[in-house]
Amino acid sequence: MPFVTADTQKRRYDVIIVGSGAGGGQSAYTLCMEGAKVLMLEAGRRYSVTEAPMFRTPELAPLRGAATPDKPFGFYDATVDGGWSVPGEPYVRDSEEDAGRFEWWRARMLGGRTNHWGRISLRNGPYDFKPYTRDGLGFDWPIGYEDVAPYYDKVEMLVGVYGSNEGLENTPDSPPGCLLPPPKRLVNDHLMAQRAGRLGLPVIPAHRAVLTQALDHRRIPAQLHPGNLRAQKILAEDMRARAPCLWATPCGLGCAVRANYQSTAVHLPPALKTGNLEIMTDAMVHEVTLGRDGRANGVHFIDRTTGKQEHAAARVVILAASACESARILLNSKSARFPDGLANSSGKVGRYIMDTVGSSVSGQIPLLESLPPLNEDGADGHAVYVPWWLYREQIAGKLGFARGYHIEYGGGKRMPDHGTGAGLEWLTGGSYGKKFKEDVRRYYGSFVGFDGRGEMIPNDQSFCEIDSTVKDKFGIPVLRFHWQWSDHELRQAAHMQATFGAIIEAMGGKTREPVKTDGALAIAPGGSIIHEVGGAIMGADPATSVTNRWNQTWDVDNVFINDGAVFASNADKNPTLTIMALAWRASDHILERLRRKEL
Amino acid sequence: MDRRTTLKWVLAASASWPLLGGSRVRAYSTPTQLGYGTDPDLAINYHPGELWPLTLTADERRLAASLSDLIIPADDRSPSASAAGVVDFIDEWISAPYPKFQIDRDIVKNGFGWLDAEAQRRFGRKFCDLEPAAQITLCDDICDEARAPAGLKEAAHFFARYRDLTAGGFYSTPIGRADLSYIGNTPLAKFEGPPPALLASLGLLPVGLK
Numbered sequence: 098m099p100f101v102t103a104d105t106q107k108r109r110y111d112v113i114i115v116g117s118g119a120g121g122g123q124s125a126y127t128l129c130m131e132g133a134k135v136l137m138l139e140a141g142r143r144y145s146v147t148e149a150p151m152f153r154t155p156e157l158a159p160l161r162g163a164a165t166p167d168k169p170f171g172f173y174d175a176t177v178d179g180g181w182s183v184p185g186e187p188y189v190r191d192s193e194e195d196a197g198r199f200e201w202w203r204a205r206m207l208g209g210r211t212n213h214w215g216r217i218s219l220r221n222g223p224y225d226f227k228p229y230t231r232d233g234l235g236f237d238w239p240i241g242y243e244d245v246a247p248y249y250d251k252v253e254m255l256v257g258v259y260g261s262n263e264g265l266e267n268t269p270d271s272p273p274g275c276l277l278p279p280p281k282r283l284v285n286d287h288l289m290a291q292r293a294g295r296l297g298l299p300v301i302p303a304h305r306a307v308l309t310q311a312l313d314h315r316r317i318p319a320q321l322h323p324g325n326l327r328a329q330k331i332l333a334e335d336m337r338a339r340a341p342c343l344w345a346t347p348c349g350l351g352c353a354v355r356a357n358y359q360s361t362a363v364h365l366p367p368a369l370k371t372g373n374l375e376i377m378t379d380a381m382v383h384e385v386t387l388g389r390d391g392r393a394n395g396v397h398f399i400d401r402t403t404g405k406q407e408h409a410a411a412r413v414v415i416l417a418a419s420a421c422e423s424a425r426i427l428l429n430s431k432s433a434r435f436p437d438g439l440a441n442s443s444g445k446v447g448r449y450i451m452d453t454v455g456s457s458v459s460g461q462i463p464l465l466e467s468l469p470p471l472n473e474d475g476a477d478g479h480a481v482y483v484p485w486w487l488y489r490e491q492i493a494g495k496l497g498f499a500r501g502y503h504i505e506y507g508g509g510k511r512m513p514d515h516g517t518g519a520g521l522e523w524l525t526g527g528s529y530g531k532k533f534k535e536d537v538r539r540y541y542g543s544f545v546g547f548d549g550r551g552e553m554i555p556n557d558q559s560f561c562e563i564d565s566t567v568k569d570k571f572g573i574p575v576l577r578f579h580w581q582w583s584d585h586e587l588r589q590a591a592h593m594q595a596t597f598g599a600i601i602e603a604m605g606g607k608t609r610e611p612v613k614t615d616g617a618l619a620i621a622p623g624g625s626i627i628h629e630v631g632g633a634i635m636g637a638d639p640a641t642s643v644t645n646r647w648n649q650t651w652d653v654d655n656v657f658i659n660d661g662a663v664f665a666s667n668a669d670k671n672p673t674l675t676i677m678a679l680a681w682r683a684s685d686h687i688l689e690r691l692r693r694k695e696l
Numbered sequence: 697m698d699r700r701t702t703l704k705w706v707l708a709a710s711a712s713w714p715l716l717g718g719s720r721v722r723a724y725s726t727p728t729q730l731g732y733g734t735d736p737d738l739a740i741n742y743h744p745g746e747l748w749p750l751t752l753t754a755d756e757r758r759l760a761a762s763l764s765d766l767i768i769p770a771d772d773r774s775p776s777a778s779a780a781g782v783v784d785f786i787d788e789w790i791s792a793p794y795p796k797f798q799i800d801r802d803i804v805k806n807g808f809g810w811l812d813a814e815a816q817r818r819f820g821r822k823f824c825d826l827e828p829a830a831q832i833t834l835c836d837d838i839c840d841e842a843r844a845p846a847g848l849k850e851a852a853h854f855f856a857r858y859r860d861l862t863a864g865g866f867y868s869t870p871i872g873r874a875d876l877s878y879i880g881n882t883p884l885a886k887f888e889g890p891p892p893a894l895l896a897s898l899g900l901l902p903v904g905l906k
Binding site for chain 2: 142155280281283288518520534538
């Protein structure tokens with residue numbers, strides 16, 4: 098039976114996976130396809146992509162679907178029991194000031210945050226694994242691009258990622274057969290590409306985990322699972338069951354036809370098909386338990402349906418609960434051997450939390466006014482993006498900040514919503530009446546938005562620890578966050594603003610508000626980009642890192658951390674694709690060690 | 697409520713709630729027990745008044761309708777705001793049990809109070825009962841926050857906010873989508889992108905198009 102409870106679970110599994118998102122989903126897929134018996138524990142409720150409210154329109158929702166504290170990304174967003182704040186599951190911030198505030202987004206549902214994410218799927222490049230070597234800041238990873246590249250290939254083929262190969266610096270190409278064709282550009286994409294191109298910026302197809310065409314179910318399964326006919330058959334069938342994009346409805350609602358990546362659409366169905374995966378939802382893991390031999394023997398969890406503490410047992414424990422939640426579990430796993438938390442002999446668990454540097458500018462473009470009716474839903478935006486393009490100037494020390502950013506861009510005649518027609522006075526001079534209706538028609542679809550997504554360098558002031566007093570509704574001690582940006586991030590945010598202002602001007606438009614020259618005002622609060630990684634970084638030295646090159650904790654050899662916690666740096670590239678690639682790589686390693694009876 | 701109190705309220709509110717934002721608005725506040733919760737049923741059709749009681753009085757709803765229709769009147773392409781259900785929407789919005797919506801509630805209720813008081817002071821009648829020309833005279837003074845005289849800044853802020861709500865309520869309906877000729881949200885076998893002739897006319901020939 099694929100879905101189990103504390104009462105119906107088996108006595109022991111090969112592997113327990115805590116968490117069901119990108120890291121947990123990929124780990125379950127890889128392990129189960131190769132025959133390992135896996136129990137996946139998810140703190141939230143069971144969720145199926147068939148719940149996705151596709152095609153539902155704002156007038157059917159409360160408040161026309163507007164964001165509320167209950168649904169911070171809008172009523173139809175595919176987040177269940179989550180947001181910036183989860184009822185009964187508080188966290189503590191060391192500072193409420195903008196500069197030192199950390200926001201922690203969580204979801205409590207099968208598939209976790211992969212159900213609503215932006216699907217942007219970028220590979221880290223060679224520089225991104227060796228940042229210390231390149232500029233003397235932060236930490237090198239104990240692995241390089243060449244170690245992860247084969248797994249990027251596999252993940253792209255499995256989940257389906259559109260994009261192109263451009264041969265640009267530190268922006269890796271994929272081998273043939275990995276990427277799907279990018280979607281057609283919208284009018285505003287063409288304009289942005291033309292005008293930003295004149296400024297010398299490379300505007301290239303975005304990379305997103307959306308099926309612009311059906312996956313090749315005849316070729317890919319054999320490439321991903323050579324010699325494993327059963328896995329090939331399961332995957333081929335599953336690929337046939339995934340429909341290509343319908344070119345409608347936002348990906349963030351979830352996709353009932355499984356045209357984009359969410360763990361519940363891509364990883365879990367074939368993993369369940371193997372018969373090797375059992376899933377327990379409503380299981381809030383809070384502790385990895387140790388046996389007398391000093392190895393992990395399972396996890397303690399609270400059954401949310403009964404409130405009782407339960408135990409599950411396995412030969413190997415994988416934490417993939419999200420970077421901070423995995424760190425929390427380790428820190429709460431105290432024993433005589435590990436008084437400061439499991440696998441924390443280095444004192445580095447919870448340290449070096451990094452988010453992405455974010456800053457945004459929007460503008461209005463007269464050339465895009467009063468265009469004829471166009472269906473501009475596309476693949477839910479992001480047909481193009483701008484990868485970081487100033488590597489040379491940066492390493493020469495000309496920019497005043499050490500790491501780069503990429504530009505995410507959007508515009509077009511998206512479905513009108515409760516914000517349409519709002520805030521137009523700067524263009525209309527305050528029209529109302531028939532003139533206002535004409536103005537809204539004129540300006541509809543003429544707005545563009547730029548979001549910078551940049552690298553943050555790990556620092557000693559950005560970390561989480563267990564709060565000494567506050568507990569959640571289950572009685573589990575909660576995290577306390579500390580946060581601080583360095584000048585590198587603040588200057589980078591100011592650079593984003595200047596760049597976006599220049600592009601909007603080059604497009605013949607004007608910015609909604611003056612661009613900010615003070616990076617401290619331009620930067621989004623820590624955590625708010627929802628790319629938090631670190632907290633159990635990998636390294637080459639057990640004294641200064643939590644895991645080795647295989648996501649395996651130095652201190653306990655059958656505990657692996659297959660989520661963003663192991664990131665030793667947080668490149669501007671969105672972390673999800675790398676989380677999956679590392680999880681696949683670590684899971685291959687676990688399989689090998691299991692076969693050799695070393696775990 | 698007297699005018700000074702009204703304006704104090706509006707002033708306080710204006711500092712904290714600038715614009716009716718789109719999907720990029722981040723709400724950092726904590727869920728309350730009073731709303732629809734963190735796992736609502738997404739598959740059913742909701743109507744204003746079902747999840748929480750509407751709170752505008754009959755007089756306020758009458759005023760809401762006349763002001764909304766002054767902002768979005770019927771024209772040859774689409775009906776007026778009230779005909780598209782905007783009054784119910786605004787009533788639902790300002791009655792919602794979430795803090796940021798309660799800020800709007802204060803702005804709207806106090807703005808209504810100011811508008812009637814001002815209509816009474818200048819024309820001796822309630823706003824709803826004024827001739828359209830008189831209504832326009834009043835609104836012209838407050839329709840643009842940037843240009844509004846110092847003494848009317850708060851009233852102008854109310855008007856801006858109310859216009860945003862009216863527009864949001866109108867364009868988020870089938871009537872509003874049709875008005876803007878929105879033709880998406882429909883499954884397509886292929887996505888062709890814009891017609892080449894349109895790109896050419898804009899000087900955007902798809903050179904280098906991948």
